[in-house]
Structure formats: C-alpha cells, structure tokens
Amino acid sequence: MEKEQLNGLNAIELKGINKSFGSVVANKNIDLTVRKGEILALLGENGSGKTTLMNMLSGIYRPDSGSVFVYGQEVHIYTPQDALNLGIGMIHQHYKLVDNLSAAENIVLGTKTKKQSMSQLAKNIEQLSLHFGLNIDPNKKIYDMSVSEKQTVEIVKVLYRGAKILVLDEPTAVLTPQESKKLFAIITKMKEEGNSIIIITHKLNEVMEVSDRVSVLRKGECVATVETKKSSAEQLTELMVGRAVDLSIERPETFKSDPVLEIVRLGVRNDEGVEMLKDVNFDLRSGEILGVAGVAGSGQKELCEALAGLQKVEKGAILYYKENIVGRTPDEIIRLGISMSFVPEDRLGMGLVASMGMTDNMLLKTYKQSRGGFVKRSPARLKAKALIERLDIITPGTETPVSKLSGGNVQKVLLGREIESQPNVLITAYPVRGLDINSAYTIYDLLNEQKMKGVAILFIGEDLDVLLELCDRIMVLYDGQVQDILQADQVTKEQIGLLMTGQKPRELKEVR
Amino acid sequence: MLKSRRIKGEPLFKIQRIEEESPTKSFIVRVLAVLAALTAGGFFLSLLGHNPLVIYQAMFKGSFGSVMSTQGTVKIVVPLVINALAVSLAFKMRFWNIGTEGQMIVGAIAASYFALFKGNWPHFLLISTMALVSIIAGGLYGLIPAYFKARFSTNETLLTLMANYIALYAVQYLKEGPWKDPGAKGFPQIARFAQNARLSMPLGVHFGWIIALLAVPLVYIYLRYSKQGYEIAVVGESEKTATYAGMSVPKVIMRTMFLSGGLAGLAGMLQASGADRTLTDTVAGGVGFTAIIVAWLANLNPAAVLLVSFLFALLEKGGGYIQSMFKISASAADVLQGIILFFVLAFEFFLRYRIIINKKGD
Incomplete structure (x- = not known):
C-alpha cells in the first residue's frame, strides 16, 4: 500500500541549494534528484562540494537557502536524527563508531527502541545483514575489525535504523579491489529492493561500474546529470575538470644502475x-x-x-x-x-x-x-x-x-x-x-x-x-x-x- | 506515509570562526573594547556615586601626571615587561610556562645570597654577579619542567605552576629561618641590602628599565631572525615537523626554557635589588601571572608587550591613586580593574568569531 503510493516519486529532490562557509561558496544553486531504486554517483574533484551537499541531506549542515523534498514532501532537516526519521542514512568517510563496543552495541547506540536482550538483538542484526548479503559478527569489538568490517557495521547501523536512502562518502577509499566488488554487489542488491543509494566518489571506474546515473559537481555547482550507460569516462572527466584531459600516465624507460x-x-x-x-x-x-x-x-x-x-x-x-x-x-x-x-x-x-x-x-x-x-x-x-x-x-x-x-x-x-x-x-x-x-x-x-x-x-x-x-x-x-x-x-x-x-x-x- | 518534520525552534544566532581579521578591523575592535570597558567601569563608578570622567582623568594623572608618578609607573612596568617576554619565548614554542612567577623568585633568591653575604664586594662586580646568578638560577628552575617534558612528556602547565609555590615557600623559609634579620627585633624579615648591592637609579628609576628596554628588541630579533628563534617557531607548530627537519626537539625545548626562566630570574634580581632593596615573599607578587595576560594580549609580540605592560601599569598605579584621592576602597578599585580587563579580553572573541543573526522565517 505504502509502496504504491510512493511509486513514481523521486526519493530525494534538492532545489536551489546554497551553502557558504564564510566567504567560501561550497554549494551554489544545486538541483539534484535521486530516483527510487537507483544508484546515483556524485562525482567531483576534491573541494567541489560533494560532501557538503550530502552533509546537508544528513542533517549535519543546514542549507543557507533552497528546498529539500523527500518522497515528494518538502522537509527541513536540522539534525542527523531528522534525517534518519526521514529514512536517510549517511556512511561517512571517517567511520563514526565506538572502538571498544561490539558491533551490536554500536548498531543500537542512540536508538530509542524498546529494551531487548543482547541475544535477541544479535539475532535481529544477523537477520537483517543476511538479507542483504552482509557478513557481520554482532559480538565482535570494533577495535578487532578490519576497515571493511567496520564499514559493514556502519551500513548495518543505518539499515537497522530504517534507512531507505543511503549516502556513502568515498566508500572504497580504504578498500581493496575485492572488498570494493563485494560492496558494490551489496548496494546493487539494496537498489533492487527499491532503496536509493548515493555514492560520493572521484574514481571514474567505480562510477562506470556501479551507478545508474551520474551527477557531476564542479566548484560547488552541479554541471550535469547523465545516464551512466550513455556516457564515457572521457566525457565525465571533461565535465569534472572543465576541459579534456589526457588520462594516461607516462612510464619513461631509464638506465637502472646498481x-x-x-x-x-x-x-x-x-x-x-x-x-x-x-x-x-x-x-x-x-x-x-x-x-x-x-x-x-x-x-x-x-x-x-x-x-x-x-x-x-x-x-x-x-x-x-x-x-x-x-x-x-x-x-x-x-x-x-x-x-x-x-x-x-x-x-x-x-x-x-x-x-x-x-x-x-x-x-x-x-x-x-x-x-x-x-x-x-x-x-x-x-x-x-x-x-x-x-x-x-x-x-x-x-x-x-x-x-x-x-x-x-x-x-x-x-x-x-x-x-x-x-x-x-x-x-x-x-x-x-x-x-x-x-x-x-x-x-x-x-x-x-x-x-x-x-x-x-x-x-x-x-x-x-x-x-x-x-x-x-x-x-x-x-x-x-x-x-x-x-x-x-x-x-x-x-x-x-x-x-x-x-x-x-x-x-x-x-x-x- | 513518511511525515515531514518541521522544527520551529531554530537558534537565534550562530557563531562562526574567522580565519584572520584585517589589521584595521582588529584595531577598531580593540579601540571599541577599551571604550566598552571604560563605559562599563563608568557605570560601576556612577553606582558608587562618583563621576567616572573625573576618576578616569585622575587615574591617568596618578600614573603619568608628574615625574614621580611616571617613575612609579615605570617601576611597575619593568618586571612585567621582562616576565611577559619570558612568557612569550616559551609560549611561541607552545610550552605553557606559567611558572615565571617562581622562576623570578628563584632568581631573586640567588641574587640575594650575594647581596646579603658578599655585600662588601665592589658595586660593579657584585651587581654583575647577582645578575648572572639570577639568570642561571631562574634558567635552571625553568629547565626542570622542560627536562621532564622533553624526556617523559609530562604536563608542563602543572609542573611550572607547582614550582611557583615551592619557590614562594622557599623565600618564607629563608625569611623565618637562616636569613632572618637579627636586627629586626624578632620580626621575620630579611635584612635590607647593603648599598653596594642596590641598583643605581638613572633618571630616578632603578637600572632595570634600561634592561627591560634592551630586552624588547633583543627578544624580537631573537625570535624573528635567529636560527634558534626559527627552531622555536617550528617546534611550536609541530614537533613532528621539527624532527623531520633534523632538529632535536628536546634540545630546543630545554634551551628555550632556560632562556625563558633566565629572563624571569633576571627580573627577580632587578626587583629585589632595584625596587625592594631586600628579598620579600612578594618579590614577584603575581607579576608572573599578569605577564601571561600581557603576553597573550600582545599576541606574543615583544613590541606590543611593552605597550600592553604600560596599560596594565596604568590600571594598577591609577587604581592606587584614586583610592587615596577619592576614598574609593581598595576592593572597589580592584573591581574596576577587573571590569576593564574583562571587557578588553572578552572583545578578543570578536576578533576570532563572528556572530550571525538568523533571519526570521524560512
């Protein structure tokens, strides 16, 4: 019933978003839409305003002006809790986990659900993660975890809180190619279930591999939104940098001594x-x-x-x-x-x-x-x-x-x-x-x-x-x-x- | 359906950090700070039934109105400037030396030994020795927390603070014990220095003012142009960078603290031999702490230290003057000083942050 009502609507619509820090304009009049059941890549160089934009969606910053629509309703997001109530969960580049707590404890931390036993909680978490093909040990402490395990905990954390719109900030920066592949499989599965995913990145090959559409930011402005399939790495680079760039790196031959x-x-x-x-x-x-x-x-x-x-x-x-x-x-x-x-x-x-x-x-x-x-x-x-x-x-x-x-x-x-x-x-x-x-x-x-x-x-x-x-x-x-x-x-x-x-x-x- | 949440209670204003304010605006803010301070102080004085303008005028007259009052003001400035320079040296390295009070006392003790027991030495030799030992004693006293910081990364704030009290109680011990003046009829005090052990008085103020005036450009040049000054700045910014550049961080820390303590020690000798002409337990009398405020307000700039020290001396000397002239109680004069100081310090906030009022409605 609920799902049908939501059909045909965009998960997120940003209209005319502006944000400045002092004299620095981080976002300038940005329009952006995320459809239901799609992976949108937010592409842009460092300092182009990707993270700022997403931080406004997740309630860390507030826009100076502009409007935000979630599933067709205009909303005002003032705190991360507001964002979560709207079903928006962000996974930050630097994980926000408590090192000496277990995965399960981190996942429930700050939620206001009824008290439940640790074993019941662990079961719930396992069920949830199994559903998306995530592999997680609820009782393992964060300090014992590898980077990719920590990331999994972050993902389960926002899912557990009912997020239907996931924002991932440079998720592969610390992963091996194999771990990245696994992550992409997981978010593809989420997408197929009707969730929306925004992935912030500056790596072109990832954009080509995983996204449905790409929005390119340059110097705080959204310069284009294109269908990934109809685009190419060259075109995206040009959009991102502002002109054509030769992407090959030279490896000159030299005489190598002792x-x-x-x-x-x-x-x-x-x-x-x-x-x-x-x-x-x-x-x-x-x-x-x-x-x-x-x-x-x-x-x-x-x-x-x-x-x-x-x-x-x-x-x-x-x-x-x-x-x-x-x-x-x-x-x-x-x-x-x-x-x-x-x-x-x-x-x-x-x-x-x-x-x-x-x-x-x-x-x-x-x-x-x-x-x-x-x-x-x-x-x-x-x-x-x-x-x-x-x-x-x-x-x-x-x-x-x-x-x-x-x-x-x-x-x-x-x-x-x-x-x-x-x-x-x-x-x-x-x-x-x-x-x-x-x-x-x-x-x-x-x-x-x-x-x-x-x-x-x-x-x-x-x-x-x-x-x-x-x-x-x-x-x-x-x-x-x-x-x-x-x-x-x-x-x-x-x-x-x-x-x-x-x-x-x-x-x-x-x-x- | 998901419901949108609209929060009405947005804060009225937000506070934003300013990277760096332009020199003109900094100047205007500082002038406004002084004006606001005087206005607030004026309210206080009106409450006491005085005309603030008359009082302020009197304060100025009391500190710079006559040759004698100016001499008195300069006497307050001397230890303040030297201590604030000592503080600046350490603070530039981000070494929080709040122990110049103690280092000053230790310097005074060392100098007093020679003043009391070698008073028959020729004047020049005696004074030079006193100056030298005060520098060494103060320096070594500053070296102790530096050594522990460099070797075991102990907290220098705690150590230098505690060292103040050790020095202070050492004077009290000497006063009541081994150095007690037998001629004081049982009263616990240390004998007055022999004539040879007293500083000469060019232009009516003890010789220390010349030292202080020389120390300002010397410290400025040292910090700005010398290799050692460069090392202090790098270590202060990042010990990792300093190590990477091949500097020995412990060496820099210890050397700088020896200099900082040495300067403070010298101030102690000047105070004892020039101003007090004996050793008392108020030889520092809080100057070491006031010097911290002076150094901060001066932004660790030696030239500004001189200016700010004069302003502080004006407050103190003028405060004393209005007490006797208008029968304002000592505590009320202190409150006035406190109000003025509070405003000047509080306005520094506006140099670092900007307040933005949120517009009504969305």
Whole structure:
C-alpha cells in the first residue's frame, strides 16, 4: 500500500541549494534528484562540494537557502536524527563508531527502541545483514575489525535504523579491489529492493561500474546529470575538470644502475611495541620508481619513517651505497642526500610548517647550513619565487602561510623543496592524496622528471591504477611483510589486490 | 506515509570562526573594547556615586601626571615587561610556562645570597654577579619542567605552576629561618641590602628599565631572525615537523626554557635589588601571572608587550591613586580593574568569531 503510493516519486529532490562557509561558496544553486531504486554517483574533484551537499541531506549542515523534498514532501532537516526519521542514512568517510563496543552495541547506540536482550538483538542484526548479503559478527569489538568490517557495521547501523536512502562518502577509499566488488554487489542488491543509494566518489571506474546515473559537481555547482550507460569516462572527466584531459600516465624507460638503497631484514616496532615491519627486504635503484601497495596501516608509514631516521629500527639494516644508515639521526641522513618528502594524511603535519610562508618552509631542512646565528631568508625567498614560477604554484606571495594554499599547491611546495635539494633518493607517501586531476598529473610528471635524472624513488600509493601505470616495480606490503615485488607491466590489479589481502604469491600462482 | 518534520525552534544566532581579521578591523575592535570597558567601569563608578570622567582623568594623572608618578609607573612596568617576554619565548614554542612567577623568585633568591653575604664586594662586580646568578638560577628552575617534558612528556602547565609555590615557600623559609634579620627585633624579615648591592637609579628609576628596554628588541630579533628563534617557531607548530627537519626537539625545548626562566630570574634580581632593596615573599607578587595576560594580549609580540605592560601599569598605579584621592576602597578599585580587563579580553572573541543573526522565517 505504502509502496504504491510512493511509486513514481523521486526519493530525494534538492532545489536551489546554497551553502557558504564564510566567504567560501561550497554549494551554489544545486538541483539534484535521486530516483527510487537507483544508484546515483556524485562525482567531483576534491573541494567541489560533494560532501557538503550530502552533509546537508544528513542533517549535519543546514542549507543557507533552497528546498529539500523527500518522497515528494518538502522537509527541513536540522539534525542527523531528522534525517534518519526521514529514512536517510549517511556512511561517512571517517567511520563514526565506538572502538571498544561490539558491533551490536554500536548498531543500537542512540536508538530509542524498546529494551531487548543482547541475544535477541544479535539475532535481529544477523537477520537483517543476511538479507542483504552482509557478513557481520554482532559480538565482535570494533577495535578487532578490519576497515571493511567496520564499514559493514556502519551500513548495518543505518539499515537497522530504517534507512531507505543511503549516502556513502568515498566508500572504497580504504578498500581493496575485492572488498570494493563485494560492496558494490551489496548496494546493487539494496537498489533492487527499491532503496536509493548515493555514492560520493572521484574514481571514474567505480562510477562506470556501479551507478545508474551520474551527477557531476564542479566548484560547488552541479554541471550535469547523465545516464551512466550513455556516457564515457572521457566525457565525465571533461565535465569534472572543465576541459579534456589526457588520462594516461607516462612510464619513461631509464638506465637502472646498481641499488642505491638496500633494505635488509628490516624490523620495526611502533611506540606500543607492536611489530609494524617484519623482515622487510628490497632494494631501490636509481632511475626507477618502486611503488608500494598495501591496505592502509600495513607498515607504509613505518617504512618511510625508518628510512628517514624518524623511526627507531629494531632489526636489520638500511644500506645507502653499501653504508648502513640505521641509527643515524634525521639530520645526518638529510646531509647524506636522502631527501624524504613524506606526506601524511594531514598534509601540513610533518613536511611543512602550516603557519609559515613558502620562504620559511624552504629553510626547513637547510637553515643550519648557513653560517652565523641568523637565518638567511633572502636566498630562500628567491628559491621560493623560482619554485612558484617553475611549478605554477598559485599563492598571493612567498610569505602567505602555506595553510592558505590549496592542497595541490601545498603538495607542489613540499615536493618542489625536496627536488630542489637534488636528492639521490626520494621517498613520497600518498603524494596525490586529495589533489585534483590536474595537480595529480603535474606531480606524476615531476616524479618522472626526477626518475629520468637518475633519482631513486619510493612511491607509496593507494590508487592501484596509478601504481600500475607509473611505477617500474610494485612491492606489496601486508601486515608489515613484503608479499612480493612484481614488474608493474606484468601484473594485474586483481593480482595485487589479492596480495594486499594476505594471499601468498604461491597460492596466487595456483589460482592462476 | 513518511511525515515531514518541521522544527520551529531554530537558534537565534550562530557563531562562526574567522580565519584572520584585517589589521584595521582588529584595531577598531580593540579601540571599541577599551571604550566598552571604560563605559562599563563608568557605570560601576556612577553606582558608587562618583563621576567616572573625573576618576578616569585622575587615574591617568596618578600614573603619568608628574615625574614621580611616571617613575612609579615605570617601576611597575619593568618586571612585567621582562616576565611577559619570558612568557612569550616559551609560549611561541607552545610550552605553557606559567611558572615565571617562581622562576623570578628563584632568581631573586640567588641574587640575594650575594647581596646579603658578599655585600662588601665592589658595586660593579657584585651587581654583575647577582645578575648572572639570577639568570642561571631562574634558567635552571625553568629547565626542570622542560627536562621532564622533553624526556617523559609530562604536563608542563602543572609542573611550572607547582614550582611557583615551592619557590614562594622557599623565600618564607629563608625569611623565618637562616636569613632572618637579627636586627629586626624578632620580626621575620630579611635584612635590607647593603648599598653596594642596590641598583643605581638613572633618571630616578632603578637600572632595570634600561634592561627591560634592551630586552624588547633583543627578544624580537631573537625570535624573528635567529636560527634558534626559527627552531622555536617550528617546534611550536609541530614537533613532528621539527624532527623531520633534523632538529632535536628536546634540545630546543630545554634551551628555550632556560632562556625563558633566565629572563624571569633576571627580573627577580632587578626587583629585589632595584625596587625592594631586600628579598620579600612578594618579590614577584603575581607579576608572573599578569605577564601571561600581557603576553597573550600582545599576541606574543615583544613590541606590543611593552605597550600592553604600560596599560596594565596604568590600571594598577591609577587604581592606587584614586583610592587615596577619592576614598574609593581598595576592593572597589580592584573591581574596576577587573571590569576593564574583562571587557578588553572578552572583545578578543570578536576578533576570532563572528556572530550571525538568523533571519526570521524560512
């Protein structure tokens, strides 16, 4: 009865939505519809306003103006509870779970249903998850869960609260290709049951694979809504960026010498005493890009920091031109010419000083080299100016705090400074994270340029497509161990995905 | 059917963070703050039956009206400026040193030892020694919390605060015990310093004002242009970045705190030898805490520290003056100071946040 009444109506209709934060316009006059029983992809570059728009739908922000219709009724959503009452559930990029509670406890947390026994609750949850093909252990604690398990809990959580409209914010960012496939199967099943799903993403292949329609946001405006089938990756990119973009990444051939860096049986424990790297062996040659693939937290951070002398090494050796650098201070390692451009999740947390301008950031690793007790700013200012020219960095000036620059420009400042020091080894972790397509390709070009100069590059990446195209070899980390090191042109994304989840290379061969 | 929910009770206003306010607007807000403070204080004074304009005029006259009153004001400014500079050094590194009070006292104790027991040394040698030991003592006293922070990441706020009381009680112990003046007829106090141990008085105020005036540009240059100052800024922003850049974070923390404590210690020596001419347990008398407010209001900028210190001294000196002139009780004068200070501090809110009134209706 209810269903019939709802038929023919759009699940969600947004009309003329505006939202600004101070002087920044995040959403400008956005119209958007989501039909019943469809998957709508919300595509756009970082900072195009996708998440802001969805946060208004889920009651985290309120629009400055515009109207929201849910199943044909105009509504005002002021709190996440309002959104849930309307059947809208959002799964945020950063999960909102209580670590030391179980899955079941997290799922009921904050609901106002009648008290029920834990076993009854567990049964209900299992029934619900089974229905959608979700696999979940209600009694497992969140801290024992993998990223994909946590995501499943988030999904069950909103379903349990009766959500019929699901918003997923970058759901595959932390998943392996296999886990992503599974997630897509689940949301397809939900769609078939008449639910509506909005998936926020900037990955084109996912859009093509799973969505029915695509709405493209650019600079806070909805520039187009198209049927996925009638579109193409090229067309979508053009809509997203605003002009045609060549999506292929070069992999220039270079002469590869003897190893510059040899890592022998490296073992590292973190501050809590957990073994983060176990018996890691590999080498790095000049003129090559060695990619590192792995699920987040597989030891990438520890590897980078160990190489730069920031992390205490427990076992093994790091040989730089046959000389062991384990136990050297970062200062000594910098002077050896091992330049590390490490970009952690919070970009300005380590490589740059957020409140300082470009000039002062140029000085960060070299200020000690000048004589006397005073900092020599004028050469650094010249260097900053040269960098602005060469890398097209957009900034009001050399003294503007780098925190005011866009993500892409911050990245250029960081990488530019490292390259300026003419390193032999360049270690870069997630250098294109959060960047728009253009900036990302500038960074790839810069890395290739260094590679052709004979620099040995370690590239910690997350997008497997990029790793496969850019790198010469790919090393797969799993649980702090090297699974395998493969020639990038002789391996598929799926094979790497399997290695990332812990399957042994031998097993892989048998599968093949 | 799903029902739409309409919530009527939207809040009347919302508060938004401002990234950075333009210098002109900051200036206007600060002027408005002072005006609002004076208006509110005026209400209070009217309630007491006084004409606020007369009182304010008197406060100004009491602090800058004559050579003597100006000298008195400068005497208040000296320890305030030096302590606020000490606070700025540490705060720039985001090391919350709220212990300059204690570091000042320890510096005064060390200097007093020489003043009391080596009073026969030649004046110049004695004063130089006193200055040197006060810096070292204050510095070492500041080094203790720095060491524990660098080594065991203890909470420096707690440690520096507690250290204040240790220093304070140490003076009381000395006053009633080993350093008790036998000539004071059993009254617990420390003897007055010998003439050699007293600071000279150029232009009628003890020598400390020259030190304070020199310290302002020195600290400014140190923070802005020296390598060590650069390291302080980087460590303050992010210890991870500092480590990444090859700096030794513990070394920077300890060195800076030695300097911060040393400056405060020197202020203690100047106060004891220049102003008090003896060691009392009020040698710091809360200056270390006022200095924190001064440093914050000055935005850790040494030049602004000087200006703000004068404003504080005006409040204090003027407050004292109106007590005797208009028979306003000491506590009422304190309330007036409190009101004015409250408004000035509260207006800082408007530099960081903006209030947006929600329009009626949807």
